[in-house]
Amino acid sequence: MPLDIGIDLGTATVQVYAGGEILLSEPSVIAFNKKTGKVLAVGKEAQTMIGRTPSHIVAVRPLEKGVIAEIRSCQKMIKYFVEKTCKNRILRPRVAICIPSEVTEVERQAVVEAADAAGAKSVITIEEPMAAAIGAGLDVLKPGGNMILDIGGGTADIAVITLGGIAESVSLKIAGNTFDETIVKAVKTNYNLIIGTRMAERVKISLRDAIENNEMIEVKGKNAMTGMPEMIKLDPKEVRGYFDENFKIIVDAIIATLDKTPPELVADISEQGIYLTGGGAMVYGLADLIEERTKIKTVYPDDPEKCVVVGAGKAFEYLGELQDGLISERKM
Ligand SMILES: Nc1ncnc2c1ncn2[C@@H]1O[C@H](COP(=O)(O)OP(=O)(O)OP(=O)(O)O)[C@@H](O)[C@H]1O
Ligand SMILES: [Mg+2]
Structure with missing residues (x-):
């Protein structure tokens, strides 16, 4: 069996899931030598170097506000993680990468190429709210409405998922x-x-x-x-x-999304609750405000900050079942 790896390429944190566990969870920072391109440090170690490097070394956050700010360093980071996870393995892994919802097709391709260059057997990309829903344990394939609010470091993504597809979604740069x-x-x-x-x-x-x-x-x-x-x-x-103003924008967007959602799905959501995932969704006071204004209960799955990476790690189980555009595969 080839190893399946899930990677959550977050603004704040990069996480890697494989073989049923989270192997790595580190700040999304990479430091490398500008002259040789050699990666010097990733994650916590690289974070301490920000603002403290000599001129030939750069320490950067490749993702910002939920978009890829620096594609080269983002590619280096992916390659580093895939190689690190697959050290000493003979079979090439299948890699599922969760990408920020606002990335362009060119950036998405660059992400796929980076995993490809690191030796992946096949690569798929999955959108963040879909990965969050799968990781939260929701049945995304059934004909019922699920609402996800995933708040990370850079974006808050609101999505209504049904029948393996996203019925409504919006991404805010408030997180x-x-x-x-x-x-x-x-x-x-x-x-x-x-x-x-x-x-x-x-x-x-x-x-x-x-x-x-x-x-x-x-x-x-x-x-x-x-x-x-x-x-x-x-x-x-x-x-x-x-946080009053920040929270108001998020809750207004949830209400606007519910407003656009067909009544049957809204009925399902009001029964199931609104699922809150991502580290940012744990912020004190937001869940209470959502419940107060929407009259719908909120649900925190276990370890909300891990849902996206767990969902990405399980993405291969859904191949061919999720609607087009959400997930795309390249066979090497
Ligand atoms: N207990 C907590 N209360 C409030 N905020 C928290 C808590 N724990 C983590 N956070 C916040 O969660 C954010 C990081 O969340 P997460 O790791 O899900 O982001 P990300 O996936 O890297 O970002 P994005 O999805 O926007 O690209 C940070 O802003 C962090 O401060
Ligand atoms: Mg995230």
């Missing part, structure tokens, strides 16, 4: 990174404190615990006037309020 930037801006405006996006991300992720335990959240940055280091304590309820 985890936007929430971080929103915190940075609000803290600057309200407290004259400049904080980095990684500090803001920590605030965002600690929000649920802080609210449940009634604790303040410490943030460190520098004073915008004096430039001196400063620490303040934020009220988590106030931080939740920072």
Whole structure:
């Protein structure tokens, strides 16, 4: 049996799934030597190099806001992961790659070529919401409506899936990174404190615990006037309020999507619930707001941030069953 590999090429995280488990989950960063093209580091190690490299080395994020910003480095990253996963294997793997929903056909082909160059036996690409639905354990082939809201670092994708196809979908450029930037801006405006996006991300992720335990959240940055280091304590309820505008855009888009969806499918969705996947969908307060405004329950599958890669890893089981355009194969 050839090995089937699923790759989630995310804005924030690249994940690899094979043989029933997640083999790798690392930040989407790659560092390589500009002169020789040799890959020096990928993932966490490469992330620490951003902004700190000598002139002949570059450390980049190949994907941004859900699009491929740097195709060459994206290709290098794919090749690196496929080769790493298949080290010491004789049979060539089948590779399924989940690509951001906004990529062009040229970029999609470049992704396929990279996996091909790494020795894949065959390569398919799958759209993110479809992979998320499969990974969340939904029966995507049945004639019933499933709604997925997948929020990553760069995009929020809303899709209604039925009979192996996408009935309605929309992709917004508001996601985890936007929430971080929103915190940075609000803290600057309200407290004259400049904080980095990684500090803001920590605030965002600690929000649920802080609210449940009634604790303040410490943030460190520098004073915008004096430039001196400063620490303040934020009220988590106030931080939740920072997201009002971001959340409104997402929930409005869900409502607009439901509005365009045929009534039978809406009835199915209201019974099943709206499935939330992707790391960004775990942001505190969003699920409650969706339920309040749509009157439809929300469901978090187990490990929401893993659904897309698990779905990509299972994509080969659906060959020929998903509608055209969602999945395409190249046999080598
Ligand atoms: N517990 C949490 N609460 C809120 N946000 C979280 C949590 N855990 C992770 N995140 C956020 O999830 C985002 C990353 O999600 P994910 O790994 O699904 O993105 P991605 O698939 O790489 O991006 P995209 O799908 O947009 O290309 C980051 O913004 C991260 O801060
Ligand atoms: Mg994603």
